[in-house]
Amino acid sequence: MMDILQILLSESFWAASIRIATPLIFGVMGALLCEKSGVLNLGIEGIFAAGAMCGWMAVWLGAGLWGGVLIAALAGAFFGLIHGILTVPLGLSQHVSGLGVTLFATSLSYFTYRTALPNVSSPPRIEPFRALDIPLLSDIPFLGPVLFQQTAMTMLALLVVGLVWYVLNRTALGVALQAVGDNPDSVDAQGLSVYGLRIGAVMVGSALMALGGAFLTMSAFDAFFFGMVNGRGWICIALVIFASWKPGKALLGALLFGAFDALQVRLQTEVGAMVPGQVFLMAPYVLSIIALVVAARKAEYPRALLTPWFKGQR
């Protein structure tokens, strides 16, 4: 018991929690934006892979770290555009289209990586984002190491949460976006474009998802591996339902998740001899399912989620 308390009070534990949560924060915010507009985006898992590969590849080819971030976001927006066109004006099944985008984005990323680097046994490395050292802020006891000695991408993720919250709750665009996910007819009656709003939300959301992937290759690790996304995208989809489509709660969900993951890694070293390591590896997925089951009944779904809307047809 003392050990757990000691872990929970340590700076390194909370710093690790936020680090582990970062890709999920990007992914959750991306999924939330898409779903707020009424479009479920199961392309997330593949878009993570595409963001990871494109961001890494851009840096490896010499685009610079922020160049890589930009390329990853553009790649995400591209796959978002595909999903948007298929599900919004064409009104096709959001489930199947999303899975199709995941398969397409994943296989395209893997094929491109293998074609660019046919015979490498150990994946080439890049110089990833380093932990920031902000004068004054980083020196605050406890908070400094936990919050302000993270990489720039973690700072960006936290900034994105604030931005998404602000846009959704304090701007006309946000009101329109929420309306298009609840009652598209009312948006159309206002003379706004339902298609434009939805496709736009899916593209921006997908760009954010890709940043989650880019964090993996450009901040958490320094290379690209096949299968490195490992279900993080699906976890984000579960977390959005858990958070009832509220950005603040989604951030909290991602942080709790990160904390749990950081805790299980530390517990593993404590009780590793008694319990097989796989039990700990399973924990995040089990936790996601539990979170989903607990929240499912109470969740306030965007009312037009999964429902296609066609112009001139009621």
Next chain:
Amino acid sequence: MIRIEPRTAPGRWMTLGVPVLSAVIALALAAIPLALAGADITVAYGEMVKGVFGSVFAFSEMLTRATPLMFTGLAAALAFRAKLWNIGAEGQLYLGAMAAVAIGAGAVDIPGIFLVPLIVILGAAAGAAGMAVPALLKTRFGADEVVTTLLLNFIILIFVQMMLEGALKDPMSLGWPQSAPVLDQGMLPQLMPRMRVHSGLILALVLAGIAQFMLARSVWGFRLRAVGENAAAARHAGIGVNRSLFGVAILSGGLAGLAGVSEVAGLKGYLTADLSPGFGYTGIVVAMLAGLSPVGVVISALFIASVFVGADSMSRAMGVSSYLADLVVSMSLLCVLIGGFVARYRITRTKTAEGVA
């Protein structure tokens, strides 16, 4: 003035033509990545065709590859008909495979006429149990089955790894994480001498036939389709929607479990954690390409298997990454989705005056 309007009913040639055309377009689109990879396109396509039709062995390999895809394709097709989104066939496949080695690798030593059916039934039951969990979570708690089945895939795969290092580990495997082999009399019979194609294929074909008949002609099939087309109306008509959903979940999971049985007891003989290169997920593409028709699943599984086997052989001959096959498979899914839209709507020209009015 151009208008898009729905067709009253898509023509018969459309339901057949759309998937075929989608497959052809996806194959043709593969020329772009092939060219970017610097391969001679005509030679590459030639190698792919040779890889499937070049010899009896090549063709039998394609049939071997198509077998698990028929099972997972049927699993997806039945569930999707009821709008039950079982994306967990990959995990259910591993549950079936685990059951097969748990019972077949020496736990009971009985003659083959008893052991083979036992393995098949327990494998299907394991897969069914794997889908019963998300189905219950959906009907009882309203938890979205897409997310739960997707997450269960990861949980089950890690569980397999745990079992392969624990209870199911082959003591003779020198530390390699694999299970003990299925007893010889527990293996599904081979269909051709010196070829790997096995009687799992026959089982898949028979089940596809039964599924087709049941779906089209039975009360069960009618209920299933009613639930899929309009759950609220079905409930109003007195159909037990949750019961129907649970029933199809069991069947879908069982079929996916059989994919695992067929891979272990028909092909590999033992279980490893890399038994399936995503057969569960590819089954979704197979089902969509088949228009969710069980007989169609057989044909589209043969096509997808040809793409995989052909691309593998082309990859060995020309050094182009075999991820090309996954690319073609994913593109055929996107193409058939768009094709489905084209089939349901038609673009008509109307006179401008009418268009304004």
